[in-house]
């Protein structure tokens with residue numbers, strides 16, 4: 001029976017003191033708990049010297065193998081090429097990207113080093129599932145070391161169209177590196193198509209829509225939208241509804257409607273535009289003054305990258321300005337919190353809100369959109385206002401879909417959500433819950449692993 005080995009930069013040793021929560025670690029943890037296996041990646045620690053070998057820790061049926069990075073590796077591989085080059089470009093923010101040849105060399109070096117650290121832990125029949133943009137060259141590094149196991153790659157973030165990808169100087173090498181996987185998976189068909197457009201139109205390869213061939217090498221491709229476990233979320237949201245913090249939030253509202261947003265403090269999440277939309281709503285509807293509040297939970301992330309420092313300052317200024325303009329003695333329009341909440345508690349906070357406002361400028365999936373829907377009381381559900389540029393938009397038929405760059409449209413959608421009749425809310429919520437159940441997290445995992453087993457002609461991991 002084969003064993004599943006997951007490789008990702010971020011490993012959910014998810015202690016409350018750890019970094020800002022992100023969807024990859026949360027999704028992979030839930031998915032891996034059921035199959036069991038090994039999870040290999042970065043410990044989140046950055047030391048003067050990199051680890052000599054992985055630290056192994058077993059919890060339940062999952063063995064965690066983590067390595068610490070040397071400061072120079074962290075700077076070049078994580079902070080540099082991954083998060084100051086690939087992340088902005090893949091989110092269509094070339095204006096925020098920089099390219100540094102040394103950082104790219106560090107990115108490749110760390111990928112080779114990680115592959116060498118993993119090699120002694122591998123068994124011949126292991127199936128390796130690599131996650132995300134930090135690890136594009138990982139399969140090539142494994143193959144150089146003689147590792148012959150099936151290797152699949154899943155990209156959690158958007159894949160840009162060729163004209164955008166061209167702005168990353170080593171774009172051709174990145175594509176060649178992706179081609180070394182047996183299967184490359186994307187969140188949406190749009191992302192997959194962008195990859196195939198590069199292979200076929202820009203690089204002169206071929207595709208039949210299910211695989212790509214370039215320079216004699218073929219890899220399978222597919223779209224595998226990541227899901228959640230909606231019923232477990234509903235249960236957690238209900239169970240935590242009477243916790244002290246949640247009661248305190250409800251009491252503080254004094255019957256006002258709550259609009260909630262939860263995002264890592266990232267420029268891709270559209271926070272500035274959302275604040276402006278809320279301001280536009282208040283400007284257009286004086287009747288709402290004192291009757292609606294926006295709660296923005298935004299745990300800081302990657303705060304040593306310059307563009308993240310800038311967005312943080314901008315948001316502090318904008319929330320202050322809007323509150324200064326509209327606040328009353330007993331009402332603050334925007335509650336802006338730079339802290340993270342434990343996930344079950346967060347689900348109860350989502351349930352408290354009449355509107356979930358999820359309006360990223362670009363997002364691979366956005367699990368919060370799915371969680372907001374799952375957390376609602378089905379007899380009196382809130383309404384999801386969702387960006388057309390979140391991967392989740394392909395699967396949320398009952399959401400009010402907006403263009404986040406269109407501030408007035410977002411403001412109008414929030415107002416429509418606030419005034420939507422109960423029967424329409426129930427019907428929209430039910431249609432989305434059905435979809436969430438139909439394509440839950442196990443469907444994502446099993447569809448990917450089935451496709452990988454097919455592509456590599458091996459048996460599925462147990």
Ligand SMILES: O=P(O)(O)OC[C@H]1O[C@H](O[C@H]2O[C@H](CO)[C@@H](O)[C@H](O)[C@H]2O)[C@H](O)[C@@H](O)[C@@H]1O
Pocket residue numbers: 010019020021022023024025027132133156157226301302363364365366367
């Ligand atoms: O590890 P960090 O640098 O602290 O960042 C957190 C994670 O952010 C990104 O998450 C993505 O994955 C989600 C689940 O598939 C998806 O819903 C979301 O749209 C993505 O942005 C990133 O891709 C992860 O690698 C990070 O760990």
Ligand SMILES: O=c1ccn([C@@H]2O[C@H](COP(=O)(O)OP(=O)(O)O)[C@@H](O)[C@H]2O)c(=O)[nH]1
Pocket residue numbers: 021022023024026262263264297299339340341342343346365366367368369371
């Ligand atoms: O204070 C927080 C903020 C976020 N999250 C979780 O972090 C994940 C964020 O994933 P998403 O796909 O929305 O975005 P990402 O941060 O991965 O880009 C979701 O599961 C949230 O419930 C959390 O547990 N506590």
